[in-house]
Amino acid sequence: GENVEQHPSTLSVQEGDSAVIKCTYSDSASNYFPWYKQELGKRPQLIIDIRSNVGEKKDQRIAVTLNKTAKHFSLHITETQPEDSAVYFCAASHRSNDYKLSFGAGTTVTVRA
Amino acid sequence: NAGVTQTPKFQVLKTGQSMTLQCAQDMNHNSMYWYRQDPGMGLRLIYYSASEGTTDKGEVPNGYNVSRLNKREFSLRLESAAPSQTSVYFCASSTPARYGYTFGSGTRLTVV
Numbered sequence: 001g002e003n004v005e006q007h008p009s010t011l012s013v014q015e016g017d018s019a020v021i022k023c024t025y026s027d028s029a030s031n032y033f034p035w036y037k038q039e040l041g042k043r044p045q046l047i048i049d050i051r052s053n054v055g056e057k058k059d060q061r062i063a064v065t066l067n068k069t070a071k072h073f074s075l076h077i078t079e080t081q082p083e084d085s086a087v088y089f090c091a092a093s094h095r096s097n098d099y100k101l102s103f104g105a106g107t108t109v110t111v112r113a
Numbered sequence: 114n115a116g117v118t119q120t121p122k123f124q125v126l127k128t129g130q131s132m133t134l135q136c137a138q139d140m141n142h143n144s145m146y147w148y149r150q151d152p153g154m155g156l157r158l159i160y161y162s163a164s165e166g167t168t169d170k171g172e173v174p175n176g177y178n179v180s181r182l183n184k185r186e187f188s189l190r191l192e193s194a195a196p197s198q199t200s201v202y203f204c205a206s207s208t209p210a211r212y213g214y215t216f217g218s219g220t221r222l223t224v225v
Contacts, residue, residue, distance in 0.1 A: 001172070009153070032212045043203065043216040044156070051212075089155060098144065098163045099209055100171070103155040 002027040004092050006104025014112050019077040021107045023090035026071070030092040032099065033066060033073045038087045038106075047088075048075070080111045115139055119204050119217035126194040126224045134189040134220050136204030144207045145187035146171075146214065147179060149200040156203065162187055194224045 158171030
């Protein structure tokens with residue numbers, strides 16, 4: 001099955017700086033890559049996603065890039081704010097496995113004021 | 114429009130006890146999922162149901178059973194709880210067209 005690896009496991013940034021989280025996946029058939037944000041004690045919530053026919057997608061301060069050849073994708077958060085502090089999960093899925101999401105282990109992001 | 118509703122939110126069980134976690138969605142989604150979340154291990158799939166009437170094992174199905182009661186409801190049963198099943202359990206639903214999941218608020222289960 002699909003194996004998603006996520007790095008780093010923890011990330012501390014100064015408010016206003018950028019944060020980058022990287023994920024790799026193993027199954028070349030994967031074609032859907034969402035990112036979830038989970039605040040302490042809350043449910044994961046979808047913040048951005050990208051499909052394999054697109055190399056980059058941006059939504060205000062967050063962006064995701066995808067390199068299908070290398071089988072990796074990344075989340076970029078610019079101008080970080082204290083409310084960006086959370087655990088972020090990447091995931092991958094494809095049609096032939098019923099779109100089941102395989103998740104990375106998560107990155108705990110702390111934004112220092 | 115409540116989205117995905119899970120009950121209970123918290124539960125403490127003794128080893129060997131049984132219980133059922135309930136999940137219901139009102140978004141007319143075809144697919145439903147049960148995940149467990151443990152520190153440092155992300156979200157691992159226990160069971161899923163691609164459509165009403167079908168269920169399949171995920172990555173960590175041992176010790177669990179599921180029932181897709183109808184299109185709205187997907188329950189997870191622990192027949193004989195073990196301390197290794199202490200975790201936070203999330204139910205989720207999706208449609209293929211949407212791809213992304215909508216998660217319930219989670220059930221924090223402790224087995225002593």
